[in-house]
Amino acid sequence: MSLVTMQELLERAEQKGCAVGAFSVGNMEMVLGAVRAAEEAETPIILQIAEVRLPNSPLELMGPMMLAAAKNAAVPVAVHLDHGLRPETVHKALEMGFTSVMFDGSQLPLSENIRTVKNVVQLASDYGATVEAELGVVGGNEGEGKAHEVLCTDPADAVRFCDETGVDALAVAIGNAHGNYPVLPALRFDVLEKIHKAVSVPLVLHGGTGITPEMFRKCIRLGVRKINIATASFDALARSAKACCDEQDGAPNYFALSACEAAGVYENVKRHIAIFNMR
Numbered sequence: 001m002s003l004v005t006m007q008e009l010l011e012r013a014e015q016k017g018c019a020v021g022a023f024s025v026g027n028m029e030m031v032l033g034a035v036r037a038a039e040e041a042e043t044p045i046i047l048q049i050a051e052v053r054l055p056n057s058p059l060e061l062m063g064p065m066m067l068a069a070a071k072n073a074a075v076p077v078a079v080h081l082d083h084g085l086r087p088e089t090v091h092k093a094l095e096m097g098f099t100s101v102m103f104d105g106s107q108l109p110l111s112e113n114i115r116t117v118k119n120v121v122q123l124a125s126d127y128g129a130t131v132e133a134e135l136g137v138v139g140g141n142e143g144e145g146k147a148h149e150v151l152c153t154d155p156a157d158a159v160r161f162c163d164e165t166g167v168d169a170l171a172v173a174i175g176n177a178h179g180n181y182p183v184l185p186a187l188r189f190d191v192l193e194k195i196h197k198a199v200s201v202p203l204v205l206h207g208g209t210g211i212t213p214e215m216f217r218k219c220i221r222l223g224v225r226k227i228n229i230a231t232a233s234f235d236a237l238a239r240s241a242k243a244c245c246d247e248q249d250g251a252p253n254y255f256a257l258s259a260c261e262a263a264g265v266y267e268n269v270k271r272h273i274a275i276f277n278m279r
Contacts, residue, residue: 003070006078006100006130006226007168009044010202013225019205019216019276022046022080023269024230026057029258030237031069033265039074041273046100046226048080051089059089063096078130082228090120094127102132102171110135110157117165132226135161136173138206155194162199169202169226170195176207179231187215189222196223204228209235213275220276227276233268240264 009020023034025047038045047066049057063079070077080100081093090101103120105113117133124131136153153172162170172195174188185207196203202225208216209231216227244260245252 002073002076003067003097003099004044004076004078005128006046006080006132009046009076009078010130010169010225012044014202016277017220018278019220019225019227020044020046021269021272021276022048022082022204022226022228023233023265023272024048024050024053024082024228025062025066025265026053026234027062027261028065029261030233030265031065033237033262034233034269035069035073035077036262037266037269037273038077041270041277042075043273043277044076044078045269045273046078046080048082048100048228050082050230051085052083054089059092059096063093063098067097080130080132082230083134084120087116087120087123091123094124094129098129100130100132102134104134106134106137106173110161114161114164117161117167121166121168130168132169132171132204133161133165133167134171134173134204134206138171138173138176138178152188152191153195155191155198158195159198162201167201169204170199171204171206174205176205176211178207179209185211187211187219189218192219192222192224202226208232208272213278216275217278227272229268229272232272233265236264236268237261238264240267 013020025031066079079098083104084090105116121131137151174192175185203223204226205224206228208227208229240260
């Protein structure tokens with residue numbers, strides 16, 4: 001249908017009482033699989049890539065491909081920079097045409113996080129782009145980055161942060177973590193509820209891999225309107241690729257491998273879309 005801003009998809013999610021899935025991609029097959037699932041489900045999605053992935057999936061290559069896929073999709077698709085760590089990377093994504101950016105200043109002191117995100121909001125406004133930021137510390141690690149302990153978002157800090165930055169969406173820490181959970185996480189729904197009642201911006205849940213459908217739906221009822229899925233898609237691709245290689249006789253077939261990678265991501269994205277659309 002068209003390339004859209006994340007703000008449009010967040011507003012749609014609010015109206016429908018659901019969450020929009022934000023699916024991380026790292027190659028062409030992941031893009032193809034995610035868009036195919038969205039089109040089949042007739043549901044908008046967000047294609048995103050985190051800054052820590054760029055050494056393996058350069059922005060100058062991935063960005064144009066993600067944007068082209070969004071523009072040619074049969075459903076609305078936003079293209080998002082996830083966990084931008086440097087203002088220059090955020091600027092590069094905006095210049096490229098990304099319709100949404102996240103600056104992750106969660107490791108900074110609150111005042112510095114506010115100041116930096118406020119500058120990003122002002123910059124993004126020149127491009128008509130949506131801005132997400134994070135407050136508190138989501139655990140685990142994004143890509144091969146340093147692992148972090150969870151630090152739950154303080155509801156009072158969330159009010160100040162949203163008021164002073166003008167951010168469009170807020171990623172919260174409620175016991176969620178990036179990567180695969182060794183055990184089922186104990187999400188702080190009480191903290192999420194307090195934040196939801198205190199701020200008016202849509203909330204974002206990172207670290208979605210491994211969270212149960214019931215937990216997802218409870219988060220959605222408490223104001224989460226965007227849910228990030230990364231590790232589950234990368235794992236699905238790897239499993240599908242391995243199965244394809246194990247089954248091949250004779251010379252390896254690249255085209256079969258490519259199709260299997262896209263299919264693995266398609267199945268994972270399709271499953272999560274169904275969960276996020278349920279009330």
